[in-house]
Amino acid sequence: MSVLRVSGLEKSFGSVQALSGMTFEVAAGELFGFLGPNGAGKTTTIALVTGQLVPDSGEISVLGVDPTEEPLEARRRVGILPEKQSPPSFLTPREYFEFVGQIRGLEPETLADRVEEWVDRLGFRGKLDTLHTDLSRGQQQKVMITQAFLHEPKLVCIDEPLANLDPIVQEQVKSFLQAYCADGNTIFVSTHNIEVAESICTRVGIVADGTCLTVETLPLADGSSLRDRFIDTVSNQEPRDMPQRVETEDAPTPE
Numbered sequence: 001m002s003v004l005r006v007s008g009l010e011k012s013f014g015s016v017q018a019l020s021g022m023t024f025e026v027a028a029g030e031l032f033g034f035l036g037p038n039g040a041g042k043t044t045t046i047a048l049v050t051g052q053l054v055p056d057s058g059e060i061s062v063l064g065v066d067p068t069e070e071p072l073e074a075r076r077r078v079g080i081l082p083e084k085q086s087p088p089s090f091l092t093p094r095e096y097f098e099f100v101g102q103i104r105g106l107e108p109e110t111l112a113d114r115v116e117e118w119v120d121r122l123g124f125r126g127k128l129d130t131l132h133t134d135l136s137r138g139q140q141q142k143v144m145i146t147q148a149f150l151h152e153p154k155l156v157c158i159d160e161p162l163a164n165l166d167p168i169v170q171e172q173v174k175s176f177l178q179a180y181c182a183d184g185n186t187i188f189v190s191t192h193n194i195e196v197a198e199s200i201c202t203r204v205g206i207v208a209d210g211t212c213l214t215v216e217t218l219p220l221a222d223g224s225s226l227r228d229r230f231i232d233t234v235s236n237q238e239p240r241d242m243p244q245r246v247e248t249e250d251a252p253t254p255e
């Protein structure tokens with residue numbers, strides 16, 4: 001069954017075309033990697049899938065919901081770990097998790113149990129009552145990972161899950177992500193870390209210029225490395241037409 005389906009997505013920001021025909025599908029139980037160079041459209045795709053942006057055209061289905069039509073419902077069903085976002089500086093992890101637990105409709109006992117699991121898993125029990133502003137980047141990332149999984153969503157969209165984490169915690173998070181998918185859940189993970197994607201993902205989509213160029217099952221059937229496949233795929237793509245500069249007759253004259 002398809003958990004996430006994206007078809008012919010187009011999205012522009014002014015004259016910048018971020019997505020041009022983005023198409024791919026992710027099935028239940030997959031740990032699907034989304035790989036691409038800077039500016040390929042990965043973050044834009046996650047924002048569309050999670051109802052934070054509206055596409056210009058194209059179709060999205062997230063756990064059977066169209067996030068363009070029902071953004072709140074899509075966000076309710078999906079766990080989101082956005083790129084480069086920090087928990088609120090003026091709250092402690094405990095306060096933030098209470099807030100997230102209420103939004104996610106968790107019973108207080110369930111929330112308490114899950115927070116216990118996560119502080120043990122990621123080792124930040126001693127920081128539960130420290131303001132986020134006084135936590136390190138890695139400790140803040142642990143809080144952000146926890147909030148994405150607290151309601152145990154069927155689908156979690158993650159941008160760079162291992163950013164700022166030390167190698168030991170990275171291994172713990174990688175194992176957790178694999179176990180979570182082995183239980184039948186699905187993770188969609190955008191990353192620049194090709195070796196991490198190769199070690200944990202079941203399939204990867206390689207994207208560039210707002211398009212999914214190929215989807216590969218891992219390990220690659222011909223035994224080549226994902227890094228080589230990535231470089232070959234991205235460097236062999238046809239260059240996209242660059243937007244033409246539009247000359248206007250009444251352009252303002254410089255003072």
Ligand SMILES: Nc1ncnc2c1ncn2[C@@H]1O[C@H](COP(=O)(O)OP(=O)(O)OP(=O)(O)O)[C@@H](O)[C@H]1O
Nearest residue numbers: 013016017018036037038039040041042043044045
């Ligand atoms: N709000 C915005 N306004 C204008 N342009 C934007 C906006 N958001 C994204 N873009 C442009 O859309 C394109 C895709 O950006 P996006 O952030 O989705 O790429 P990405 O694959 O996540 O890149 P990276 O790996 O560098 O994080 C880029 O050219 C970017 O400059």
